[in-house]
Amino acid sequence: MNNKLYLNKPQFEAELERCLNCASKPCMSACPVNCSPQEFIQHAKKGEYKEAVASICKNNPMGHTCGLICPDQFCMKACLRGKIDFPINIPLVQATLINKYREDMVDGNKQPTNGKKIAIVGAGPAGMAAAWKLIKLGYAVKLFEKSDKVGGALNLIPDYRLPYEVIEDDWRYINRIGKVLVEFNTQVDNPLDLLTKGFDGVIMAIGEQNIIGLGVDGEENVVPYADYLKNPDKFAGAKRVGIIGGGNVAADCAMTAKNLGANMVTVFVRRKIFDMKVTKKEMEELLNRQIDLMTTTRVCKVEKNAEKLDIYTCSTQPGERGYEDLPDSVVKRRGFDLIIKAIGSRAEKPIEHANIIYAGDCKIGGSTIVEAVASGVDAAKMLDAKIKGEQK
Ligand SMILES: Cc1cc2nc3c(=O)[nH]c(=O)nc-3n(C[C@H](O)[C@H](O)[C@H](O)COP(=O)(O)OP(=O)(O)OC[C@H]3O[C@@H](n4cnc5c(N)ncnc54)[C@H](O)[C@@H]3O)c2cc1C
Ligand code: SF4
Structure with a gap:
């Protein structure tokens, strides 16, 4: 490490x-x-x-x-x-x-096998935590994950903050309690199919897969944060970078662009600086790395201009319906090589069934790892109570 x-x-x-x-x-x-x-x-x-x-x-x-x-x-x-x-x-x-x-420590607190099978869809922190709890409760667990590794959205966090081997270390700890079967590269579109295939219950821990759009002209020129953070080296030549969004995902994009050699990184934030959803440490890092924070500023248009991109912004102020645009405040800012949007994601609409329980970001909205873990453990306990109730 x-x-x-x-x-x-x-x-x-x-x-x-x-x-x-x-x-x-x-x-x-x-x-x-x-x-x-x-x-x-x-x-x-x-x-x-x-x-x-x-x-x-x-x-x-x-x-x-x-x-x-x-x-x-x-x-x-x-x-x-x-x-x-x-x-x-x-x-x-x-x-x-x-x-x-921790080394090879094993959690000895495991109930005897109960013969029941649970499917978990999504191997992010909520799915991993649910698997851990269910194995401890005596269930056989199978995870279905559409990508080729565990960790979910954690895999988008830059390596300098979270190396993949740390996620792997937690995954090894979980598997020491009991092997979790995983089918990678498998997308589950309908959890009801899993119930018909013999699973006694399903936990849906699929995170928020739909990146929120800006809804502005020229959006096709803007790169979604997940595409950027999955493979930032692809964009390494960009010298002037604009990031749209004011949370920790935007901060990760800004720091990554700076680390890859951008000499001017500007973060456009609709809110005031105090309302930005970043930690004290992240704010210090943004300021120390001389990343421009353009607060109370909304990007209202993006335009391709030869090889460069121009951003049109308008100023905002708090109003009755959140932050509202100030009239006659549009400014054109020229010469960006790369613009990234990081204003959040949305979850799919849930499918309702007594034996299908949602957990993590897809249930509670864009959250944090520890909240996703708590939600995964809670979902496991709820499903256990439901299945034990059926047996009575
Ligand atoms: C760039 C970035 C930085 C972050 N930084 C922090 C931080 O510093 N601290 C912090 O606490 N939190 C941070 N977070 C938030 C944290 O990563 C999430 O809250 C957490 O990962 C949510 O866990 P989850 O299991 O609910 O969902 P996810 O982690 O999104 O996992 C969902 C999993 O489900 C899989 N999946 C989706 N649909 C299907 C399907 N139909 N079939 C099969 N598999 C499917 C996905 O491939 C994914 O692996 C950050 C997030 C991002 C994107
Ligand atoms: S016991 Fe908890 S709250 Fe008190 S000083 Fe120690 S870490 Fe902080």
């Missing part, structure tokens, strides 16, 4: 030392998977590293990945140490512990 991503020994020990061991455990209450930083930090402080890792993994099979990319809006926001100076970097303590001490 890339050691630069983790805390080194002095940093790790300093973070453990700063923890206040709060009896009220606000860090745990803020965690969507109910993991207790208070508990695992106290274990680690006493040198009980295996116990610390077991404490993390009992609630979260994706603990390594979460440790590297969990945003600062959960445990860190609640951490009481933040009232004195700054919060404990809980996710990085977690990632460092798992990276060093």
